[in-house]
Amino acid sequence: MDYILHLAITMSIWGILTLSLNYVAGFTGIISLSHATFYGIGAYSTAILTVKYGFSFLLSVAIGMFLAAVIAYIVSIPLLKLQEDAFILVSFGFAIIGYHVLLNWQSITNGALGIKGIKAPVIFGFSFSGKPLFLCLVLVALICTYFILHRIVKSPYGTIMKNIRENSIVASVNGHDVTAYKRSVYTVGALFAALAGSLMATFLMFIEPKSFELMISVFILIALILGGMGNLKGSILGAVFIILIPEILRFVGFPNTIIGEMQQITYGLILVLLMILRPQGLLGEYKI
Amino acid sequence: MLKKFAFITLFFASLVLVGCARSQEVTTSELPDVIKIGWVGPLTGGLGGVGQDAKAAVEFYFTEHPMIGGKQVEVIYEDGKCNGADAAAATQKLITVDGVQAILGGACSGETLASAPIAEQNKVVMISSLSSSPEVTTAGDYIFRNYISDDQVAKTMVNYMLSRNEKIAVLSEQTDFAQGFTHAIVKHMEAAGASDKLVLNESFGVDNTDFRTLLTKVKEAGAGALVSMVQTPVSGGFMARQAKELGLDIQIYGTDTLPAPDFFDTAKDAAEGAIAVLASEDLSRGRFADFKASIEAPQSTYAISAFAYDAAEVLARAIEKVGYNGNAIKDYFYTMPTFNGVASDVKFDVNGDNNIQAAVKVARDGEFVFEK
Numbered sequence: 001m002d003y004i005l006h007l008a009i010t011m012s013i014w015g016i017l018t019l020s021l022n023y024v025a026g027f028t029g030i031i032s033l034s035h036a037t038f039y040g041i042g043a044y045s046t047a048i049l050t051v052k053y054g055f056s057f058l059l060s061v062a063i064g065m066f067l068a069a070v071i072a073y074i075v076s077i078p079l080l081k082l083q084e085d086a087f088i089l090v091s092f093g094f095a096i097i098g099y100h101v102l103l104n105w106q107s108i109t110n111g112a113l114g115i116k117g118i119k120a121p122v123i124f125g126f127s128f129s130g131k132p133l134f135l136c137l138v139l140v141a142l143i144c145t146y147f148i149l150h151r152i153v154k155s156p157y158g159t160i161m162k163n164i165r166e167n168s169i170v171a172s173v174n175g176h177d178v179t180a181y182k183r184s185v186y187t188v189g190a191l192f193a194a195l196a197g198s199l200m201a202t203f204l205m206f207i208e209p210k211s212f213e214l215m216i217s218v219f220i221l222i223a224l225i226l227g228g229m230g231n232l233k234g235s236i237l238g239a240v241f242i243i244l245i246p247e248i249l250r251f252v253g254f255p256n257t258i259i260g261e262m263q264q265i266t267y268g269l270i271l272v273l274l275m276i277l278r279p280q281g282l283l284g285e286y287k288i
Numbered sequence: 289m290l291k292k293f294a295f296i297t298l299f300f301a302s303l304v305l306v307g308c309a310r311s312q313e314v315t316t317s318e319l320p321d322v323i324k325i326g327w328v329g330p331l332t333g334g335l336g337g338v339g340q341d342a343k344a345a346v347e348f349y350f351t352e353h354p355m356i357g358g359k360q361v362e363v364i365y366e367d368g369k370c371n372g373a374d375a376a377a378a379t380q381k382l383i384t385v386d387g388v389q390a391i392l393g394g395a396c397s398g399e400t401l402a403s404a405p406i407a408e409q410n411k412v413v414m415i416s417s418l419s420s421s422p423e424v425t426t427a428g429d430y431i432f433r434n435y436i437s438d439d440q441v442a443k444t445m446v447n448y449m450l451s452r453n454e455k456i457a458v459l460s461e462q463t464d465f466a467q468g469f470t471h472a473i474v475k476h477m478e479a480a481g482a483s484d485k486l487v488l489n490e491s492f493g494v495d496n497t498d499f500r501t502l503l504t505k506v507k508e509a510g511a512g513a514l515v516s517m518v519q520t521p522v523s524g525g526f527m528a529r530q531a532k533e534l535g536l537d538i539q540i541y542g543t544d545t546l547p548a549p550d551f552f553d554t555a556k557d558a559a560e561g562a563i564a565v566l567a568s569e570d571l572s573r574g575r576f577a578d579f580k581a582s583i584e585a586p587q588s589t590y591a592i593s594a595f596a597y598d599a600a601e602v603l604a605r606a607i608e609k610v611g612y613n614g615n616a617i618k619d620y621f622y623t624m625p626t627f628n629g630v631a632s633d634v635k636f637d638v639n640g641d642n643n644i645q646a647a648v649k650v651a652r653d654g655e656f657v658f659e660k
Contacts (some may be wrong), residue, residue: 003384103467112468113423116401205378206403208398210464260331260367
């Protein structure tokens with residue numbers, strides 16, 4: 001049962017992460033490869049503030065989200081001047097910078113050694129130390145994220161986001177400040193990615209820079225494309241698939257001599273097949 | 289809406305009830321019909337080769353000794369992919385689904401540190417034969433390792449270099465391992481009051497193969513020793529070769545990322561004389577020669593295989609002695625007599641560490657040999 005709960009928690013956290021990228025990439029068309037950086041900012045903020053300075057969980061999460069939002073806003077100023085391919089490349093660069101800051105800012109992040117001993121969340125004196133309770137907490141966070149983003153994308157603001165995604169020049173001609181919209185979307189996306197990071201840090205109780213490197217950004221994007229861009233339910237489905245497929249493959253019974261390789265090859269094949277059969281993703285409404 | 293609310297409430301309530309249920313603990317010291325032992329380490333990715341070597345050594349041990357106390361042993365191998373999240377899921381699976389009481393692993397330190405809280409909570413013993421982070425020392429009561437800490441290796445390297453009174457330059461790859469090790473070198477140089485002898489400390493990008501600019505800076509800094517803190521032996525080989533091409537008269541140091549055939553193939557004659565300070569097999573041990581002759585040549589080094597083999601044997605002996613129960617094995621590990629292993633003696637201290645000394649090896653004629 002603990003294993004199922006473990007996977008459910010991981011899927012829920014990845015659900016938040018994928019939802020937040022969907023908001024940025026799926027609804028507004030900003031294909032960012034820097035999402036793992038904001039995920040890392042949330043995780044490290046919570047880890048550092050709770051372990052080193054004794055902050056409460058909620059305060060550390062709030063600070064982490066705020067910090068990620070501020071950094072995203074500042075970074076978005078030069079980043080969002082670029083279009084499509086150039087933006088993807090620069091966001092790729094930002095992810096590398098983020099990773100190296102976590103790796104080399106030894107005095108704050110403990111560098112390559114990571115931070116261990118992160119305590120389970122305690123909210124108003126109630127500890128979420130067991131897996132069932134922790135799952136309740138992340139499900140609440142997932143539901144809140146879903147409904148907040150759902151409200152936004154269904155609002156007139158969301159309609160403008162989709163207009164920008166479809167044709168930013170037309171949106172601009174219609175009098176919308178496209179850059180300002182994109183900047184706010186990028187900032188809100190980072191905010192929720194940081195929430196996912198804070199939850200992951202307290203769940204695993206250990207974080208290291210490697211957990212927030214470029215490949216994690218790529219996997220978040222894969223989960224998003226797999227679930228379907230521009231569909232919030234698809235994001236959750238994508239997160240479920242990206243976490244569940246490799247875990248199911250642990251039970252397939254490949255020969256011990258090639259077990260790791262076969263699991264990875266099969267995982268890759270499943271992703272390829274899914275994309276061939278459903279190029280728009282499982283519930284996709286928008287294709288890159 | 290009300291139905292949805294009721295469903296969510298019921299769902300959460302059921303989870304709380306599940307959480308209140310006590311997990312079933314194994315309390316008997318009797319051996320089960322099949323002793324299932326877990327293994328977690330990287331089987332794929334950049335460090336897949338190292339993980340495969342460790343896995344092969346464990347397989348080798350349990351092929352030689354398929355039974356413990358007359359009961360069949362089954363080792364369940366899980367790919368931790370050298371990252372915390374995957375290793376934690378693998379550990380949880382091994383404990384919950386397979387019901388293991390002991391896990392060999394993780395290999396990467398991140399695997400061990402992320403799995404440790406789960407092992408601790410479930411009173412399952414973990415014994416790592418490869419994790420070298422100093423953080424593993426305080427990872428928990430159920431976490432053991434028979435390998436050496438990076439901090440200890442860095443200290444030995446610094447003392448060795450300072451004893452030769454050399455000015456030191458460090459060129460480190462931008463990977464977590466290399467950066468962590470470099471920080472340990474800097475820390476021990478400061479502790480030795482020799483910070484002024486560290487004349488250059490620069491990093492370079494992952495998988496870089498052109499070090500000429502950095503080596504020119506090393507030359508200008510007047511360093512007599514160059515710590516080649518690389519992630520792969522190929523990078524180390526290029527660094528050594530280009531240093532020779534630039535005419536640097538410098539002693540090259542490295543750790544366990546240097547000794548591999550790729551280093552010699554790349555560095556050619558520039559490899560000669562390079563020093564590696566590392567966790568190593570002890571050639572004076574009678575068992576090592578037999579082990580080396582019996583096991584298939586590893587992709588990395590025999591030391592990796594030997595430490596993994598020792599971990600498997602120490603665990604098997606503990607199970608035979610006290611039964612297959614995580615708690616009993618943990619207690620036994622803290623009090624067991626010194627075990628004469630293939631790679632080293634194994635005697636765990638109060639932190640579950642096996643305090644062994646780092647070895648100093650020199651590259652001679654295509655292999656790293658113990659310094660005489």
